[in-house]
Amino acid sequence: MAEGTSYDNIRKKLAEKMAGEITLSEKPGEALKKWRLNFEIAQTELSGYLGVSPSVISDYESGRRKSPGTLIVSKIIEALLNIETERGGQKIHAYEGMLYTESSSKAVYGTYEYTYPMQLARLANLIEADIIYKGMEKPLYGFTVIDSKRAILEMSSHEFQRLYGWSTERAMIFTKVSTGKSPMVAIRVTNLKPGAVVIHGLNGTEVDPMVKKMAEIDRIPVLASTMNLDDIITTLKKYSQYHTIE
Template identity: 45%
Template structure:
């Protein structure tokens, strides 16, 4: 990667996506929202009025040139750094594990193991099957469709990061069948699996049985994605 750090790589990714997008304003809005930065905060950082940011995002102002895009991206990253650099670090962790950030949304190792009940409590999850281990020492948040369609079984195993003593959180789930079936080809299994975006009423009817057979805890949560990712930051 030629010595480019995660901040530089993230800047290039965001700038590239905005510049090449069919709707640059919508893509800018997506990244600004991902960074949890208001239009007012970004405008203040760039010393422009909030209406300038609003006009770019709505398409009222013509698509920003590369110079403006660079200023917008630098502004987002500067705000993130002042807040502690969570988004930049998150991207760096995913990169260092060898994944694209649209497959793995977050990957963390904790300083000490924590009770699974605390993890579930933080993200508003409901346990539907109890596993053999009630503590975890990390988590990985995965886009289930991207992971299942793009990762080999060997790459799937790398989702465990440093240890299988962790929770795998699959987003974009409709019933949970695909990620749970995919996990059957990976050994060993994680301590816990969370299916995000559904509640237990929507769950595939064989899901709990499959979890019990393989010995991991299974839970569901419908907490909004960005809110869930924010809650996971506090577990580090």
């Protein structure tokens, strides 16, 4: 933890980030859902904590109910952070690097955020990928392209977690891999888990069998693609006009 930074300060700064993103979003329900998924909290658990019906949370997230006001957003954020704190707060700690560190690693080609989520099948189709392990499919709210060798050699586990941008529900595209094992090992020892992993430069038959075994433990979908990297980035950026580069 950075000098002078306490858990309460991290939590407060993260709450401000969440509130700003949700209230300023064109689809606040989608932003709410993204953060709930980031903390791996079920709709039923959140609704129970708030003392409302699960359908209320579902209606907000789907847009069936009028967009929540700032007071309701504040209560939902507080509930999400309280639930995570009761679990030990590891995911809140994991955001410290993104909240307090401005420098970017040369291991990261780019981090892109989507306003509207992409499904795994759509991702696989767009990048012409083989599905190594389907895992527990989640909506993907962005993607990060990483130089695997530089990330493993140069980044600490704390810095590695900055690769997630502001949503763990993203595709982590690892380039310059030989077998695919190193990225999966790095992911195994971090508190945050991505929505999907893409092994770039190998086809499905070239990926080490251990990759699938490690993916099965955390139920992380894994794809393999040999599509040109620039074409992948261009194709995925075109998926949504609402993307930002951090």
